[in-house]
Amino acid sequence: MSEQVQNRPVKITDTTFRDAHQSLIATRMKTEEMLPIAEKMDQVGFYSMEVWGGATFDACLRFLKEDPWERLRKLRAAIKNTKLQMLLRGQNILGYRHYADDVVEYFVQKSIANGIDIIRIFDALNDARNLETAIKATKKEKGHAQVAISYTLSEVHTLEYYVKLAKQFENMGADSICIKDMAGLLLPYDSYELVSALKQAVKIPIELHGHYTSGVVAMTYMKGVEAGADIIDTAMSPFSMGTSQPATEVMVETFRGTPYDSGLNQEILSEIAEYFRPLREKAMEEGLLDPKVLGVDIKTLMYQVPGGMLSNLVSQLKKQNAEDRFYEVLQEIPRVRADFGYPPLVTPSSQIVGTQAVLNVLMNQRYKMVTKESKALVRGEYGKTPVPISEEVRKMVIGDEEPITCRPADLLEPELEKIEAEMKQYKEQDEDVLSYALFPQVAEEFFKYRQAQKTKVDPALADTANKVYPV
Amino acid sequence: MSEQVQNRPVKITDTTFRDAHQSLIATRMKTEEMLPIAEKMDQVGFYSMEVWGGATFDACLRFLKEDPWERLRKLRAAIKNTKLQMLLRGQNILGYRHYADDVVEYFVQKSIANGIDIIRIFDALNDARNLETAIKATKKEKGHAQVAISYTLSEVHTLEYYVKLAKQFENMGADSICIKDMAGLLLPYDSYELVSALKQAVKIPIELHGHYTSGVVAMTYMKGVEAGADIIDTAMSPFSMGTSQPATEVMVETFRGTPYDSGLNQEILSEIAEYFRPLREKAMEEGLLDPKVLGVDIKTLMYQVPGGMLSNLVSQLKKQNAEDRFYEVLQEIPRVRADFGYPPLVTPSSQIVGTQAVLNVLMNQRYKMVTKESKALVRGEYGKTPVPISEEVRKMVIGDEEPITCRPADLLEPELEKIEAEMKQYKEQDEDVLSYALFPQVAEEFFKYRQAQKTKVDPALADTANKVYPV
Ligand SMILES: [Co+2]
Numbered sequence: 001m002s003e004q005v006q007n008r009p010v011k012i013t014d015t016t017f018r019d020a021h022q023s024l025i026a027t028r029m030k031t032e033e034m035l036p037i038a039e040k041m042d043q044v045g046f047y048s049m050e051v052w053g054g055a056t057f058d059a060c061l062r063f064l065k066e067d068p069w070e071r072l073r074k075l076r077a078a079i080k081n082t083k084l085q086m087l088l089r090g091q092n093i094l095g096y097r098h099y100a101d102d103v104v105e106y107f108v109q110k111s112i113a114n115g116i117d118i119i120r121i122f123d124a125l126n127d128a129r130n131l132e133t134a135i136k137a138t139k140k141e142k143g144h145a146q147v148a149i150s151y152t153l154s155e156v157h158t159l160e161y162y163v164k165l166a167k168q169f170e171n172m173g174a175d176s177i178c179i180k181d182m183a184g185l186l187l188p189y190d191s192y193e194l195v196s197a198l199k200q201a202v203k204i205p206i207e208l209h210g211h212y213t214s215g216v217v218a219m220t221y222m223k224g225v226e227a228g229a230d231i232i233d234t235a236m237s238p239f240s241m242g243t244s245q246p247a248t249e250v251m252v253e254t255f256r257g258t259p260y261d262s263g264l265n266q267e268i269l270s271e272i273a274e275y276f277r278p279l280r281e282k283a284m285e286e287g288l289l290d291p292k293v294l295g296v297d298i299k300t301l302m303y304q305v306p307g308g309m310l311s312n313l314v315s316q317l318k319k320q321n322a323e324d325r326f327y328e329v330l331q332e333i334p335r336v337r338a339d340f341g342y343p344p345l346v347t348p349s350s351q352i353v354g355t356q357a358v359l360n361v362l363m364n365q366r367y368k369m370v371t372k373e374s375k376a377l378v379r380g381e382y383g384k385t386p387v388p389i390s391e392e393v394r395k396m397v398i399g400d401e402e403p404i405t406c407r408p409a410d411l412l413e414p415e416l417e418k419i420e421a422e423m424k425q426y427k428e429q430d431e432d433v434l435s436y437a438l439f440p441q442v443a444e445e446f447f448k449y450r451q452a453q454k455t456k457v458d459p460a461l462a463d464t465a466n467k468v469y470p471v
Numbered sequence: 472m473s474e475q476v477q478n479r480p481v482k483i484t485d486t487t488f489r490d491a492h493q494s495l496i497a498t499r500m501k502t503e504e505m506l507p508i509a510e511k512m513d514q515v516g517f518y519s520m521e522v523w524g525g526a527t528f529d530a531c532l533r534f535l536k537e538d539p540w541e542r543l544r545k546l547r548a549a550i551k552n553t554k555l556q557m558l559l560r561g562q563n564i565l566g567y568r569h570y571a572d573d574v575v576e577y578f579v580q581k582s583i584a585n586g587i588d589i590i591r592i593f594d595a596l597n598d599a600r601n602l603e604t605a606i607k608a609t610k611k612e613k614g615h616a617q618v619a620i621s622y623t624l625s626e627v628h629t630l631e632y633y634v635k636l637a638k639q640f641e642n643m644g645a646d647s648i649c650i651k652d653m654a655g656l657l658l659p660y661d662s663y664e665l666v667s668a669l670k671q672a673v674k675i676p677i678e679l680h681g682h683y684t685s686g687v688v689a690m691t692y693m694k695g696v697e698a699g700a701d702i703i704d705t706a707m708s709p710f711s712m713g714t715s716q717p718a719t720e721v722m723v724e725t726f727r728g729t730p731y732d733s734g735l736n737q738e739i740l741s742e743i744a745e746y747f748r749p750l751r752e753k754a755m756e757e758g759l760l761d762p763k764v765l766g767v768d769i770k771t772l773m774y775q776v777p778g779g780m781l782s783n784l785v786s787q788l789k790k791q792n793a794e795d796r797f798y799e800v801l802q803e804i805p806r807v808r809a810d811f812g813y814p815p816l817v818t819p820s821s822q823i824v825g826t827q828a829v830l831n832v833l834m835n836q837r838y839k840m841v842t843k844e845s846k847a848l849v850r851g852e853y854g855k856t857p858v859p860i861s862e863e864v865r866k867m868v869i870g871d872e873e874p875i876t877c878r879p880a881d882l883l884e885p886e887l888e889k890i891e892a893e894m895k896q897y898k899e900q901d902e903d904v905l906s907y908a909l910f911p912q913v914a915e916e917f918f919k920y921r922q923a924q925k926t927k928v929d930p931a932l933a934d935t936a937n938k939v940y941p942v
């Protein structure tokens with residue numbers, strides 16, 4: 001080491017059971033693939049394991065025919081010592097619309113009751129009002145409310161902007177701050193500066209979350225840790241890198257013997273990696289893990305837009321036989337983004353800005369055609385954009401319509417009761433109401449499947465003499 | 472940046488045409504796949520491009536049916552501005568035995584005459600005497616002699632050891648020093664210390680060469696550059712990572728806007744990456760690029776032995792139905808290595824030490840059975856080990872035989888004339904003698920193939936009237 005540094009062990013959040021398989025194999029890891037290794041992972045001494053939320057809830061119900069709540073309870077039973085962590089999209093919970101506060105509160109309550117310790121709460125626009133209810137609910141249930149900054153690049157996303165945001169989150173009761181860099185945009189030396197600034201501004205711990213897509217994230221963690229970051233998000237090596245996180249073992253080894261030594265046991269990690277390696281190979285053979293996602297591509301850094309957005313643009317243009325206009329669209333994107341108040345380019349704003357840029361170019365006139373999502377964004381339905389949208393742009397996009405200036409969820413009536421009434425014929429546990437609230441059709445199908453399974457596994461229920469079968 | 476640092480742009484050696492495809496696709500990139508992009512790569516402003524030597528020479532002759540000398544001339548013609556670099560195994564040149572000095576000298580002369588600017592010269596044992604002739608020959612031909620330290624971990628491979636080695640190489644006339652870490656053993660913060668120490672000890676530039684196998688190398692480069700490393704070895708992203716080097720574009724972007732900014736143009740790099748991406752995909756489809764080599768595995772760091780050596784051990788033990796003795800062998804390895812004077816664990820010493828450790832364990836008695844390679848190593852035939860081998864071990868391995876204490880090549884008579892006599896019927900250019908010297912059988916087959924191709928492509932040579940065909 002060049003400088004004398006106080007020992008400051010880095011803490012590790014392992015994402016293998018949530019973000020890693022969501023990023024690499026379309027969220028298809030099954031509970032039965034997690035349980036055999038869960039106790040061993042509990043022995044490692046991770047600061048936390050991210051095991052739930054994000055897309056796993058939907059994937060459980062839709063593709064794996066699993067009850068996500070049951071998964072959580074099983075993981076909690078197997079992982080007795082390590083904190084369990086989940087990802088929650090603020091007022092969107094785990095779905096794609098804004099839910100009323102009573103749903104958010106109930107969801108948080110049930111998540112913690114079923115075993116979650118730490119809830120990472122984020123909003124695509126970094127609108128604190130969309131985080132409020134989830135933060136309060138988490139605190140009320142004695143959970144750890146980690147509030148995430150959706151990291152992006154733009155002329156308004158300055159150090160000052162992020163410092164202000166972090167202070168705001170701390171004041172709202174955040175127990176820690178996460179720098180959530182879903183697109184791999186945070187460069188190593190910028191990470192040093194950002195973390196340094198945040199550490200000066202707030203007292204609560206700083207966690208780094210990034211993806212390997214652009215190839216820099218391990219270095220970004222390293223410089224962030226040198227600047228004082230407390231926790232980093234990693235995944236066991238067979239489910240690391242590419243569109244996932246850096247490898248747990250690699251970051252542990254990197255800091256070994258330095259002031260940032262995590263102290264984790266490499267022998268145990270190695271046994272765990274051995275367990276996951278055949279799962280990786282199986283996923284590769286089945287085509288679930290596409291080797292293309294294992295490469296790195298810095299286009300996202302060059303154009304400051306996520307990789308997925310670029311490939312969407314290409315396919316949109318292809319459909320219109322207008323691939324030759326790709327570079328025009330690339331230039332239009334930052335203009336649309338400025339018009340729309342510089343939203344971070346993450347779901348859903350990345351799609352909204354991208355599609356609008358394509359339309360602006362193809363129509364040869366800006367905002368001649370406007371999508372309903374663009375209108376919703378400009379109307380304020382997603383929340384407040386980082387800077388206000390100008391009168392002029394608003395006129396072009398929504399004409400004389402009145403924009404929303406309040407917290408979007410303030411316009412929503414409590415909806416839990418209505419939802420429960422709709423689905424009560426399927427209800428086997430309280431949590432089913434929440435599954436249905438988030439994904440009504442998918443949950444209903446799952447409930448039917450669950451009933452049918454019971455019939456199958458319990459043939460005693462069939463009254464064979466009368467040829468009557470329960471449905 | 473945390474500290475004020477003088478601008479010190481990092482230089483980039485791109486390895487795509489040599490180490491990258493040697494590491495990822497068994498050295499199978501064809502000249503015709505290189506030439507369409509060679510001029511564009513020349514425009515980037517790389518410090519150098521490693522395009523020749525290593526296993527490429529053998530692979531050209533053996534698998535690609537290409538004349539390696541012709542490849543070099545074509546690349547030189549296309550790459551007019553960038554320095555061309557090659558890798559040379561000291562007295563082994565590009566083959567697997569020690570060659571007489573006249574062959575080494577002639578090979579170096581012809582390499583430079585055909586277009587090479589920089590020769591990276593290394594020896595598996597770091598025995599300076601095995602580098603002497605190649606260094607002198609390079610200087611005589613006005614080439615840049617880069618001398619590489621074969622990096623390894625052991626109790627005798629201390630900072631002091633490496634500093635002493637670097638000074639020795641500088642005194643021998645090295646124009647630069649390379650830290651050659653073939654197994655990915657150099658950890659980031661150790662890199663900082665090692666480079667700092669070397670920069671203090673020598674005046675010539677320091678280049679870092681590593682592989683992504685253990686997942687740390689990008690960070691190792693970063694800390695090395697912060698400590699003063701001048702040049703780093705990278706590969707274009709589609710042929711980067713896994714068993715290859717870090718991605719060129721990633722390292723360029725990492726240092727952009729910092730005191731280490733390489734200044735390279737990301738737009739040009741992006742165009743070049745676009746060219747290579749389909750080649751990567753083709754190699755993947757054909758099974759030439761095994762996705763397994765794209766992962767990371769820190770076993771090599773845990774056991775301080777290269778990954779390839781571990782898999783060799785497993786397969787040796789499997790053949791003997793003795794897989795249960797794997798961990799005994801792992802413990803025996805450092806003991807054999809100590810007995811044998813701490814050779815770096817690279818080819819060929821990795822195989823020698825590994826096999827001897829297996830024998831020692833399986834025979835339940837150390838050195839009861841000794842391979843002929845172990846004998847050769849102990850006899851000094853590969854050169855001087857980092858520390859002398861004890862009387863006791865020598866007795867056990869070679870009994871009363873007299874070890875070699877001189878430079879191994881001093882025992883070799885000049886051999887060029889004899890070699891030329893053997894192959895002169897095939898000789899079409901001076902360089903053919905060298906191809907034959909290095910790989911007699913393979914070269915002979917290639918020469919026959921070359922003749923046959925000519926017959927085919929030049930039917931005018933056939934005297935059809937008299938039904939006589941040239942052979
Ligand atoms: Co993520």
Ligand SMILES: [Co+2]
Nearest residue numbers: 490653680682
């Ligand atoms: Co190499």
